[in-house]
Amino acid sequence: MTTEPNPEPAYVAVDWGTSSFRLWLIARDGSVLAERRSGEGMTTAARTGFMEVLASHLSAIAAPEGLPVLVCGMAGAKQGWVEAGYLDTPAALADIPAAAVRIPGVDADIRILPGLAQRDAMTPDVMRGEETQLLGAAGELGDGAHLVCMPGTHSKWVRLSGGKVEGFSTFMTGELFEAIATNTTLSHAIAEAGPISGDNPAFRAAVSRMVANPALATNQIFTVRAGSLIAGLSPVDAKARLSGTMIGLEIAGALSLVAEGTPIALVVSGGLGELYKEALAAAGLSASVIDADIAVRHGLAAGARALWSF
Template sequence: MSGAAWIAVDWGTSNLRAWAIDAEGRVAAEGASDDGMARLGPGDFEPALLRLVGPWLAEGRVTDALACGMVGARQGWIEAPYATVPCPPLHPESFVRPAVADPRLRLHILPGLCQRTPPDVMRGEETQIAGFLAGEPDFDGVLCLPGTHSKWAHVSAGEVVSFTSFMTGEIFALLGRASVLRHSVADTGWSEADFLEAVDETLARPERLAARLFGLRAESLLADLAPERARARLSGLLIGAELAATRPYWLGRDVVLIGAAGLAGAYRAALAHCGLVARQVAVAGLTLAGLAAAHSALVSTRSTP
């Protein structure tokens, strides 16, 4: 197609995704590439974007594109400074416009969020939070976004009040692939009973986490612990430690899990084991919904006298 009303862009470390949005707010076209932030130099960002969205730009007209993710990091196209919580997840006044050579394109990069005390940052998840709030604007509770670096965000009155991050997913991957546990932990397979038992262990005694991790290796040597059971226990130990640290966030609160079905399901099972029934929301579509909310807010600011 040509002549998109506006363009939505999700630009991460490894991949670039874009959607052409028509005048009725529908997705008219979409594309993706492996031109993520990590593989691009300072002069490579605009060409990479135009390779994907160039066919959607109309001659003689300027088209807005809104981009979220690592494109706004310090190592990205241009740094979009973090907005400090408490604040709305997205606000047009904080969008950053890099210089572009193509006169048909007007790019707006969305900033991430930061917390000064204790120090914490997010970049990309705030757009998913905005997408969730677009559908549930009156939500008051906690959003948990499991992933490589999971986020727990307290949301109230349309603002992110506070949040905390955990490297649980990255630690799981490193331990399973690059530590002594790589000899004991399978890449696939699951045991719900072992997972929940391990959650209990670190919820009760989080200070023993490092010892229990090595115990997985010892048990595989001495008692032939099955690799898929070790995988489930490793996940349970790490998620249990995360839940122990986030009790003030989830205890007695309305909790919504936003993430891939399998991982979010593991968090939901762990929370249910603790007596809390959390809702689970598919992450697909939330980034685009957040970008659409950002575009609406941008248009609104232009029409305000």
Template sequence: MVSPVVTGPDWIAVDWGTTRLRVWAMQGSEVLDNRSSDKGMGSLTPEGFEPALLELVADWLGDRPVPVIACGMVGARTGWVEAEYRPTPCTPLDPLRATRPLVADPRLQVHILPGLSQIDPPDVLRGEETQIAGFLARNPDFEGTLCLPGTHCKWVRIASGMVEGFHTFMTGEVYALLSRQSVLRLTIGDARPDMDSFLEASAQAATNADMAPAGLFPLRAAALLNGLTAEQGAGRLSGLLIGSELAAARPLWSDRRVVIIGAPELSALYAGALTQAGADAHQMDGGELVLAGLTAAASALTRTT
């Protein structure tokens, strides 16, 4: 059961990912209530998005239209409706270019924020732009690189409040595939990485990216011959992959200030590897930044209407 909001919200913030839906009832920048469900983009057809949203917010709605500001995979090609990609360099958000899906309930005024793109090399991001906007709302003078680790890690160059460009590494997805579907599943499985093993392997791969492909099968052999534990194997696999990523991304973090934004456990691995490699790296929990970015978008939209 969800508890009703005593006072109706001015607007509703929505973070709609592949697996989760999170909503906040907002008055200005104040959170009145928040809820979530497992009805992410990946489990819905286009016709299912409005009912899934109403399941969480219907009792927040009165008899007038309420702006709904949404980010994330809800705007993907396989989402509710495809939102455009804005080409970089650009500001992280432009709510005036949000996409408006058709809705049956007239109380919903849904705005799906656009993602970002670049042509050379080809790349796109969707959802992270709102975290970036939330970070810049709190750190308007930041100059440097943002690292947003996850299934796909985004390295984003920031200057003068603009996203200059970015680069995506599929490191998290590659780790998941190797640890759960390759022969390494017999050694690693779902074990949590041992930090000492991680740092040793990341240092090796950060200076020699060839260590990553060359060092994969020895993890299985070491488990059979040398008693390598699952945690040590997970640490070495993470270190080899993230270290190789750091080697390829060196121009993005060398001699630049780097802020790592993401889930604490994964961000700590990147922070440890970057610091060990000599980077000026700082870690920040990304949980609150999505809401800060959505709030900035709502404020900009209000000023223009």
């Protein structure tokens, strides 16, 4: 009986966010040999040293010396390790790897992928990290036009066509929700609320109202407060109404930028994905779902193949 030899490590893939760090040791056959996750994002690494953080994780998984490392995310920001800059839209996803910036002054071949920039004077926008998820998701999406939703604190809605990012729009939904929920009079209405789910009727109704009439957004936000005072709106339903109003407003804005009937894809992981799936359903829409964790790893793999011919 023969056994297969252990896969040979080929490169290291890193997704380095503002507050998170994820690393994978990848074999030549594409399999994941080891994985590391921590809270040592850009903010922490800027203080302790990016090379020091990376080296500690490489040591922890006993990665062979000299392996190339491909990084995406906020490590390439102006405040990060080395600024990787931006590709301007419209931009072909296949052009991203060639624009990677190499870290100077180190023996290893460590490169950081660039972000994307939309330099229109009226709608300037930037992304960093999401472009690698798009690169990884492109194979599942195929050709043709797509509207890709990437939920988060700052959600990205990307207009993708034939492997090219034609443009994108960032919606500050998560940050605005947190600011309104904690720093306005609405905080009294939702103070005791726990987590909400997308099947909450108050959430779905709020999404539908916003998609139908987004001009009433600030009025509908105030109904969260008024509803808790005079209409028996519970804290959970008050929170659900605020969330549905904010996400519905986001969906309405994104839909206004594309032709009716454009296929929608969600690139997302965790509970936020279920919330957005339910929100889209409440708006009468359906979406294909691509796991964001897998997408970023596939995007880094595509970049590594392009750079080092794995």
